[in-house]
Amino acid sequence: MFHKVAKTAAAFMLTSALSLPAYADLSGTLRIMSDMSNPAPRAIMESLASGFDAMHPNLKVELEVVDREAWKSQIRNALTANPPDVVNWYAANRMGPYVNAGLFMDISDMYANGDLPGLDAVKGALTLNGKQWGVPYTYYQWGIYYREDIFKELGLTEPTTFDQEVANCQAIINSGRKCYAIGSKFLWTAGGWFDYMNMRTNGFDSHMALARGELSWTSDEVRATFANWRKLIDMGAFIDDHQSYNWQDALPFVVKGEATAYLMGNFVVPHLRSAGLTDAQLDFYQFPKIGDYPMGEDAPTDTFHIASGAKNVEAAKAFLQYVTSPEVQTKINGPDGLGQLPINANASVSDDEFIVQGFDMLSKNAQGGVAQFFDRDFPAEMASAGMEGLQEFMVFPDNLDDILNRLEKARQRIYK
Amino acid sequence: MSLAVDERSWLQRHRMTVTPLLFLLPGVLFFLVYVINPIIQSFNISLYEWDGLGTATFVGFGNYEELIDDRAFEISLWNNLKWLALYLLAIPAGLLIALFLNQNIIGIRIYKSLFFFPFVISQVVVGLVFSWFYLPREGLLNAALTLFGFDTINVLGDPKMATYGIIAAGLWPQTAYCMILYLTGLNAVNPEQIEAGRLDGAKGVRMLWYVILPQLRPATFIAFVVTIIGALRSFDLISIMTNGGPFGSTRVLSFYMFEKALSEYGFRMGYGSAIAVVLFLIMLVFIIYFLWSMYRDERAARH
Known part of the structure; x- marks a missing residue:
């Protein structure tokens, strides 16, 4: 044929x-x-x-x-x-x-x-x-794709620490915008956020230990991750009603400038470009450091x-x-x-702005290790239960104890 | 006197028995292969831990024990009950529309087909239309709510409301279906009985209740059957509108079974089969009731 x-x-x-x-x-x-x-x-x-x-x-x-x-x-x-x-x-x-x-x-x-x-x-x-x-x-690569023009307008620079990230986010919220677009209807986008929050809070090795089922979901490490994540949720950093959108539905928020950033894989770039954003309006930065661990990347x-x-x-x-x-x-x-x-x-790597930055990041600043993604590193069943819990946490952060107990129970059954 | 020897062959002598059996044979064969056999297989698989690829391990009733304290299963079960109860609203709603449309005015056929339209379009389209209707920002529902000064709601994003939102979407085509059943039923209503009722002074609700509804019993029965079956089969709307979410709050048993056995993160064949068996047992209650009432009607018709 x-x-x-x-x-x-x-x-x-x-x-x-x-x-x-x-x-x-x-x-x-x-x-x-x-x-x-x-x-x-x-x-x-x-x-x-x-x-x-x-x-x-x-x-x-x-x-x-x-x-x-x-x-x-x-x-x-x-x-x-x-x-x-x-x-x-x-x-x-x-x-x-x-x-x-x-x-x-x-x-x-x-x-x-x-x-x-x-x-x-x-x-x-x-x-x-x-x-x-x-x-x-x-x-x-995964990372934070953001509206460079809005950052300039607000006088913000690419953050390298979580405190800077939070401070930036506060400035963005004060300007009447949301910090992050996300569409969690199909759950995996919440998995991306957890990957980064956990890799940064506890380090790559601890994250992979959790993926292998060697670490409890109710441990202090995991709780610390959720506590950091909750800071952003309580600020109102994420767009409202994200549980009703898929990841493409959330793109217009970035395009219209109602949300300034999107934690995503590089496949988001062609979508943003074809929606009319130029490379002068778009940029990329590595998810900032939280704990003192070598950076791990998805x-x-x-x-x-x-x-x-x-x-x-x-x-x-x-x-x-x-x-x-x-x-x-x-x-x-x-x-x-x-x-x-x-x-x-x-x-050879193409000279595309985002590919070059991604290649640079992965070859020079990912000493912690390279992970595949939440639903590829965790066994399928744990991933599915996990992502559902992560979505629930993003909507109802108060349910955290209940969610973690449920995931811990799932862990003990799945990895036996 | 010699005994009259029947010269006919065995087949000829028994053809009154053999012929119907032969006619039944293909149906029975298909029924055994495609209905009874899968039921037995599902039950058998539900006793194993199996990913569909490797070897299956026998776990007895382990899958069922796990179901008992599986919260997702409990939610699905409750949602199934909500579907069963609320979906039945399609029957009175369909009756109401049928009574309303059962008149002779110009263009009545157009009105009838307009009301019947939602049943003709695919469930997937119904699901899409309603999920746009419910969209938190752009949706028509919230536009209307804002117009009347209410707060906006995110129907499909709220675990408390989402199932009801989907059932409402399901009622739209199901009402049309019940309506058409009643419209045909109304054609068969005996005008003489209505005349007699009118002479006796019955009108309005009393006429409906004592004269018309009893004559619509066959239509009601069929409407009941298709609605119950529709409620238990509710899968496409859920899959399209919420994909079981937010966080699993809109799952029903059929959807949960699919997720556990056949979806991207599933492939627990044993567990999925156990859910299927439970769903089957629930359906069995209705199936037995339907069969029993049909059997009863047929006996009544013969005497």
Whole structure:
């Protein structure tokens, strides 16, 4: 099905093909099932498939793109009945169910043989039970995206400590605005806030211990996190009625200047730009320091895996090499592609204002460690119960004791 | 005298029994495979701890024990009861509109179809329309409230109001459905009995209660059945309007089962099945009642 597209893409891809190890003898069919269903990622995925197809005359690449949300439950069926060779998924704990059920192929040998140069830094996110189960293809930073023009108008600067953050916020509230947009209808946005409040209050290691179930939800550490968070809630820092909005519904608050900042992943930038905000009005800063811990960051990684039932393993492995190669990484994460961070250390980062800042932050000021995200680091069930509690806390902070007791009970059951 | 030997084959002799059984066979077969079998399977799975991929561990009634002190389950159960009770309002409301529309004036068909319209559009659309209606800032509801000098409310964001807000959205199409059932019922009302009632001096509410409603009994029964079933199946509206939130306050059993068994963070097949079994037991009460009353009616009709 790709032959038509392939011809047009062939000439373009030929240059990058030359620098890759020759797998000219690959043959048969390579079946890829991808969740890159949004317009820009979809175009990227299609160019990857057609580019790989063009490199290997005897190989036919079959691509099936599944809706990204639907894929989260469909992957189970896809991997069990007539599995494709390559699939998309997410790093860290999110791989757990498929790794434990033996549905992802162990590709530790590729990392060990040096088949995947330049991936040492991201290897950890793909490691579970001491083995590697896939390769990343993109990741992005989280942080505070804010209205630079409003900060200038109020004479504020990017805060580096929580006290400054709170002081800034007070000034913003005094000017009749809200500090933070958030839409918590689908809960995960509250997870982002908790990740940062907890990583900053107690440090990255304590946060991960909580994710692994080694720390109690009723501990003093966790309570301290919520106490800090509550300072912002009690100030009226967050927009009202956020439990009724999804994350896109909350964007107009930032666009109209009714809220000045948004704690989000970098994927928020194209939305804000297309809503009419210029780079002069928008900027980014790292979530400020609270406790004296090295900074930990959320940087969710999206991945490719080989199904353990793959029929064309050789081609699948070659495809993973192709996707992670510096040339392809530079291209697909560039401004015309996903607009995110390349995972290969030898790839070049696009000169986009936000990508550069994110890359800088993650390579220089994330010594604490890089987390995936609340719902990828915590086991699914804990994440779901947790995020529901976090949303409730943001609306009714007085229910905190009740919420924490409930989460602690869930923890004791889930991690037994 | 020799005995009359029946020359016919066994099939011919028993065809009065065999023919109906043969006609029933496909239906029964499908019923066994697609209804009875899943019920047994659900019950079986509910005794296991299983993520749908790996091996299942037998836990006996462990899932049910967990249900007992699961607050989310308790909330879902209460919400189901609210749905059952309030959804029944569709029946009197439908009757009222049907009586109102049961007249011969120019363009009555247009009015009837306008009232019937909400039932024709998909539940998903109904959910979307109502969630826009309830929007905290831009919604029509709050615009109206402000106009009359009231404070604005965030219906779907308030755990105390959200379920009622969704039920109200559900009542809109359900009322239309009951209305159409009653409209057809009213066509069958015997004019002679009304005439007789009128001669005896009945009118207004007494006429409705003693003469018309008894004749509408079959329509009421069907309206009751579809409304109860609709209330217990309420899933799409919840999924569209609140996704079970805020913080799980609008879940009903069917939604909770979906979340636990099939959603992004779920895949506890055993636990989900246990919820399904509880939902089935609740439905069973109604199913038995419906079957019993149909059986009773048929017997009455035969005698």
